[in-house]
Amino acid sequence: MKLTHTQIVARGVLALAALCAAGAGAGPVEDTAQAETLIRGGDFVSAMNLLRKAAEQNHAPAQARLADLLVVAEFNSEALALYQKAAAQGEPAGELGLGRMYADALGVPRDQEKALELYRKAEARNYAPAVDALARAYRAGNLGLPKDLDKARELDARARALFEAGKASK
Structure with missing residues (x-):
């Protein structure tokens, strides 16, 4: 069967659309879930890349989880900014993480009152x-x-x- 030029172009467009859809990647929720799987498997670099991608899309759970990893690596100023963004969205992991930073004076002055306030916000959720x-x-x-x-x-x-x-x- 010989295809016409229009049919070839149409098939090419459909194939390209399918490739784009498949390569579009998952959304921030799926990226965050995949990152957790990678963390359990010990692939922190790939996990952090996925978390960073999701965090840049303003996904609060990814912001908080990436901040958790950054605290362990002692990148406290970046972790602080991410916890603040997550907490501002009402993410309890962000509230708790930010509270820990105040409790332990990690990148911020120790403030037990602020820490307790943040812990209680997360506890209330x-x-x-x-x-x-x-x-x-x-x-x-x-x-x-x-x-x-x-x-x-x-x-x-x-x-x-x-x-x-x-x-x-x-």
Whole structure:
């Protein structure tokens, strides 16, 4: 069968469209999920590239996760900016991360009051790591909180339930 010029052009356009669609890449949600898989596999460089791409698209979970990795690598000023962006969008991982920076004086002056405020914002969103962090703070009497083992146990139980609910939804 001999194709006409118009048919050849049409097939070329369709093939190009298919290639573009396949190569367009995933969105920030998928990029962030793929980055987590890469992190579990030990490929931090590729994971950080995907997280950076998603973070540049203003995806708050990617901003917070990339900031987590940057803190470990001691790139505190970049991590701070990303946590601030994520927290401003109401991302609990960003709020907790920013709170940790204030609690530990990482790139910012130590401010226990600000740290506690940020931890509580994330805890109010039922973010299990924040609930756990507050339990530890009550257990030790940190962040300006009184040592309160009953409150720590209550928060521990809540954190466990939230962690389990998160595992069950995956």
